[in-house]
Amino acid sequence: MTSIILLSIFGIVNLFLGFMKSKRALLPIVMLFLAIALVAALSDWNQLNTFFDSSSFSSMMIMDNYAVAFTAVMILSTLFIVPFTRSYAVGENANLAEFYTLLLFSLVGGIMMVSYENLLILFLGIEIMSVAMYILAGSNKRNVLSNEAAIKYFLMGAFFTGIILFGIALLYGATGSFKLSEIALAANALEPGTEPLLFMGLLIVLIGITFKVGAAPFHFWTPDVYEGTPTVFTSYMSTVVKTAGIAAFYKLLSAGFSGVEQHWYPTVVAITVLTLVIGNLGAVAQTSFKRMLAYSSISHAGYLMIALAAFNDRSQNALLFYSLAYSVATIIAFGVLKYVSDSRRSNEYEAFNGLGKSNPLLAFVLTVSMLSLAGIPLTGGFFGKLFLFSAALEQGMLWLIIVAVLMSAVGIYYYFRVIIAMYLRESEIERIPVSSFTTFTLISLVVLTVLMGIAPGLFIDLL
């Protein structure tokens, strides 16, 4: 809870810091803010309801360990993403402070999405998070693609937010409450005749959240928006926003609707399979690394949804582990992409040709990231997939896992394309200068990925 308040205050303070002459000083300050927020979030671990007890806020939010863990993942991801904004400080970019502020505010929305108890907070969280992202998507003002991304994201996002609100209203009609715990009670003892209302409301909320996490069949906005958005904010979109969405999704189902599984289970399984297939097959066809990452993020939404489809006591932990492993690997991928596309003016695979020779370090960290996303051992991605698949297999969902395994094999194809380009293809290009601070960030991310792949016991069973 403290982390939300702190981040809001920091956001406002940060706006005033924007008046400073030196834009370079902003980054360390923002990182300090994030670090403080991270510590504040972690201090809520095992401290259920001690700071703001439920009566004073009538249980609008619950900071349980589930919420704390996902909050920590999101703040940590942001902490690793902001160092890549360094190049923005040297250009003529006058709005750097505003960007940071928007990131911090959006993070507040994300925390609300993982800790809500009342559906209104879920709605507010989604809105706070999304509005900030609409602006950041269009933050490259003079770029047509960036403008297109912002418009597309905003129009569709606003539409789907409306849909969520509509669904929440129907749920209220069916159960008489916004609170998850009361909804769960009412859903279990439903009065005859209200069942269609509940089912429609839940379905509509599911559709809205599916859009937010970029899962099929409501994924169509992702490739264009991801491509047009400035790379650093794409990175944020595909990690923090996705983590928040999936965590909110799981919380909704587990806290509110675990008793009426038959109503949502077929929908969730269908979405999962569709997302896995569309995400992976779509990624194969891409020639741009950035668009491939967009489709890859769709496919990983599919893997994460396996935890929802399995829906047992392994799900939470698998979800947390996978979100962290996926976020870390994705931040590396976008971080390296930013350097490559800035210096070679291209997001295509060809831009990576010969990177192994010119920038061995960038090539190495990107290789680790790709191996992790592909789920090869020695990286966190392998255990992430293993835990998710185990959760589903425990429910006997063998056919779902067969689909997922086949899709992972497809994944190897497109993730390896960039590795092949970097190491096995030649091109005469100059070394890309990388600051030592970014190098340090990238190496920390790689260490984290490998640590998750070697000692997964440290990260699983936290919840």
Added chain:
Amino acid sequence: MLTALLILWPALAALLVLLVKGQGAKKVAFGAALVELALGGYAWYSFDPANTSAQFLLTMPWVASAGILIKVGMDGISLLLVLLTVFLVPLIILASFRNNYERPASFFALILFMQTGLIGVFTALDAFLFYFFWEVALIPIYFIAGMWGGENRIKVTFKFFVYTVLGSLFMLAAFVYLYFQTPGTHSSDLDAFYALNLASDTQSWLFWFLFVAFAIKMPVFPFHTWQPDTYTTSPAAGTMLLSGIMLKMGIYGVLRWLLPVVPLGVNDWATVALVLSIIGIIYGAIIAIRQQDMKRVIAFSSISHVGLIAAGLFTLNEHSMQGVMIQMLSHGINVTGLFFIIDIIERRTGTRDIAALGGITQKAPFLTVAFLVLLLGAVGLPLTNGFIGEFLLLFGVFQYNAWMGAVAGLTIILSAVYMLRMFQRVMFGEKNVITENFTDLTFSEKAVLVPLLIMVFWIGLHPNTFLNLSEPAVLHLLDVIKR
């Protein structure tokens, strides 16, 4: 603890090698590999062959709540393969001394890193740990073959990678299934897998999931299509690693993770596996006769020889099992030596084309002797290492089914045909422009070949040194299979 040290040391050394600039990396890597060899030697010295359980055992939780362990140890079977690995890796590094590869630090670090994976595979006693090392061994060889390989490397190595990963995904699926069959909170311990009593039809399909993974790695016909191209394209060191050590991962996998885990499935399908293996023997040999590229001759001969080892695996009697053990060593030694000699010839003449070469004998007597000894070892002439293995294997197959034994026995004639054909055309005959200035072996090349030649005769004359190491473990394994 010793096992853990054997696994970790090459990985640590690899990091060290990465820090070395320029061509000094190879010396550091060679030194590290010698240390590893000494560790292996110590393991051999303090090993108790009579004890059939895993020695130098290390058990600690990996993912405690899920029952996944870090459990490594060695019995006689593991020890022989670990010894083979620690013996060959320094020689492979030494063999690459004369090839001045670009980015030597990465090259040698990858070799050492691969050694970690290989030793891990041969000592892991937990299913997920085994799978982990199985993939860890694959990643470095992919980069070695891809970055320092010859023509078409991108396509060829990618095919290799996708093939093997697809196979191992089947294995992983089987492991996860078995894991969920274990009682209580589940365990992926090897002993827990051995204790399972699965229904016969379940074992029947599990057999194929596991067999495909191992058969691709060996490779057994018809899963071999990646092999000749990959062997040909890889740099010499990569080919030696692939053929000398890596294909033993597949054989070892069958021994440890297939036969005892799904014995009823083996019962159902052993004949099919045997027939496939025997087709591989004949098929590989016939194609080897028609090859013009020396590397491809040895590549196809490897398919043929591995076919015989695979056939021995599925006969499940003591003779052929011991034959498998000794033939794994022999094949590793011979094929590594042969690929090295091909590399020497290619380095000096710039070609591996049999038709373009000739008359090397006159210029290089040492090379001729070494080539001949390794070649006769591969053919299986008495007094050499190949004879012991092939004899035991053919004897075992013959006991299983006389007809199969007879067909498999053709390998002796066929391998003599393709090996001697290659030797004759490359070494004898008239000198030509290419071979005119051929120089004999240098000191470092002799340093690689002499230990290999010693091993050829050691195993050929006194195989009991090694057979005694593995015998109790093999008998114990057969007991587990026939429980």
